[in-house]
Amino acid sequence: xxxxxxxxxxxxxxxxxxxxxxxxxxxxxxxxxxxxxxxxxxxxxxxxxxxxxxxxxxxxxxxxxxxxxxxxxxxxxxxxxxxxxxxxxxxxxxxxxxxxxxxxxxxxxxxxxxxxxxxxxxxxxxxxxxxxxxxxxxxxxxxxxxxxxxxxxxxxxxxxxxxxxxxxxxxxxxxxxxxxxxxxxxxxxxxxxxxxxxxxxxxxxxxxxxxxxxxxxxxxxxxxxxxxxxxxxxxxxxxxxxxxxxxxxxxxxxxxxxxxxxxxxxxxxxxxxxxxxxxxxxxxxxxxxxxxxxxxxxxxxxxxxxxxxxxxxxxxxxxxxxxxxxxxx
Numbered sequence: 001x002x003x004x005x006x007x008x009x010x011x012x013x014x015x016x017x018x019x020x021x022x023x024x025x026x027x028x029x030x031x032x033x034x035x036x037x038x039x040x041x042x043x044x045x046x047x048x049x050x051x052x053x054x055x056x057x058x059x060x061x062x063x064x065x066x067x068x069x070x071x072x073x074x075x076x077x078x079x080x081x082x083x084x085x086x087x088x089x090x091x092x093x094x095x096x097x098x099x100x101x102x103x104x105x106x107x108x109x110x111x112x113x114x115x116x117x118x119x120x121x122x123x124x125x126x127x128x129x130x131x132x133x134x135x136x137x138x139x140x141x142x143x144x145x146x147x148x149x150x151x152x153x154x155x156x157x158x159x160x161x162x163x164x165x166x167x168x169x170x171x172x173x174x175x176x177x178x179x180x181x182x183x184x185x186x187x188x189x190x191x192x193x194x195x196x197x198x199x200x201x202x203x204x205x206x207x208x209x210x211x212x213x214x215x216x217x218x219x220x221x222x223x224x225x226x227x228x229x230x231x232x233x234x235x236x237x238x239x240x241x242x243x244x245x246x247x248x249x250x251x252x253x254x255x256x257x258x259x260x261x262x263x264x265x266x267x268x269x270x271x272x273x274x275x276x277x278x279x280x281x282x283x284x285x286x287x288x289x290x291x292x293x294x295x296x297x298x299x300x301x302x303x304x305x306x307x308x309x310x311x312x313x314x315x316x317x318x319x320x321x322x323x324x325x326x327x328x329x
Contacts, residue, residue, distance in 0.1 A: 120153040120154055120155065121151040121152065121153050122148045122149065122151045122152065122153030122154065122155035122156050122159065123148075123153060123154070123155050125144045125145070125147040125148040125151075125155075125159070126144070126145065126148040126155035126158060126159050126162075128144040129141045129142075129143075129144030129145040129148060129159065129162060130162075132144060133162070133166075138166055138169070138170075141162070141166065142163055142166050145159040145160075145162045145163040145166075146159075146163060149163070149179075149182075157183050157184075157185050157188035157192075158188075160179045160180075160182060160183050160188070160192060161183075161188060161191055161192040161195055163176075163179055164176045164179045164180055164192045164193075164195055164196045164199075165195040165196065165198075165199045166199075167179065167196065167199075168195065168196045168197070168198070168199025168200045168202075168212075168215075169199045169200075169202065169203070171200065171203065171207070171208050171211065173196065173200060173211045173214075173215060176196040176199075176215075177196070177215075179192065180192045180193050180196060186224065187226075189223070190219065190223045190224070190226050190229055191229065193215065193218060193219045193223060194219055194229050194232070194233060196215050197212050197215035197216045197218075197219060197233070197236070198212070198236065199212075200212035200215060201216075201236065201240060209240060209243075209244070212240065213237065213240060213241075216233050216236055216237045216240070217237070219233045220233050220234060220237075227261075227263075227264075228264075228265075230261070231257045231260075231261035231264040231266050231267070232264075232266050234253040234254070234256055234257040234261075234266075234270075235253070235254070235257055235266045235269060235270055235273075237250075237253045238250040238251075238253040238254045238257075238270070238273055239273060241253070242273060242276065242277060245280075245282075247277045247280060247282050247284070248284075250273070250277060251274065251277055254270045254273055254274050254277075255274075257270045258270050258271070258274075266310070267300065268296075268297050268300035268301040268304070268306070268310075269297075269306075269310045269312070271293045271294075271296040271297035271300060272293070272294070272297040272312045272316055274289075274293040275289075275290045275291070275292075275293035275294040275297065275316065275319070276290070276319075277290075278290035278293065279319065279323070287323050290319075290323060291320055291323045291324070294316045294317075294319060294320040294323075295320070297312070297313075297316050298313060298316055298317065298320075301313055
């Protein structure tokens with residue numbers, strides 16, 4: 001019974017399996033057939049290549065180049081393969097070289113130590129000397145400056161100048177002169193000589209003033225002309241001699257400053273001291289000349305910033321007024 005009932009069903013399934021594929025194959029569109037871009041088998045007579053070209057006219061150039069390359073002797077394919085292999089090797093080599101070069105350039109170079117990186121052995125004792133000098137501890141400052149110029153460095157000459165100044169304040173002109181002679185730099189040498197003379201001058205003692213006068217004379221006679229310190233030295237000598245009431249030699253240095261150093265900042269002050277000398281009571285007293293020099297001083301110093309020690313404008317105006325009206329009328 002079971003076989004009888006299932007037999008018609010099996011037969012119908014077999015019939016459907018036989019006819020259905022044929023129906024699908026008949027209904028398929030031949031134009032939808034899929035062509036491989038590179039056929040697996042190509043005939044040497046070129047029939048399949050022609051069929052592919054005729055079916056797809058837009059791909060004629062591509063197919064012709066492919067067929068000509070394959071149909072040939074095969075040498076061109078081998079050459080192209082070798083060429084592409086070599087090119088890829090070169091590209092990989094250049095790429096590795098570039099990457100290694102970038103890595104090399106990325107590494108920071110070690111900086112060699114130069115002279116500026118080495119600590120100056122004369123710097124520390126010089127700074128200690130300045131600190132002691134600020135506290136008026138002259139002996140300690142002198143010791144530090146001596147240590148500084150016993151070494152090699154940029155602070156040797158400044159240390160010599162500082163100790164020259166200290167020796168001058170202690171009336172040790174011989175020791176100061178010895179330090180000046182050790183200085184090799186011409187500019188530092190003349191500055192040290194000026195500091196020695198000025199330090200002796202500050203003592204305000206007859207003996208130290210004579211020592212200062214000698215050191216000032218060395219500067220204006222034995223040293224090269226300095227555009228700043230030479231005229232200032234002439235003014236310092238004139239002021240020293242004015243205090244000693246030696247008016248004629250004082251005028252000699254003032255006239256030298258006025259005539260030979262017309263661009264000097266100390267030139268207006270020279271006019272003031274000339275007015276004071278001609279106003280003073282001596283054989284060549286001349287009040288008209290004194291008034292003339294006061295006028296020159298006021299004119300030269302107008303609208304100029306003068307140092308506190310050289311600003312005599314208020315005093316010059318008052319002295320000039322007294323010359324014109326001695327009784328205050």
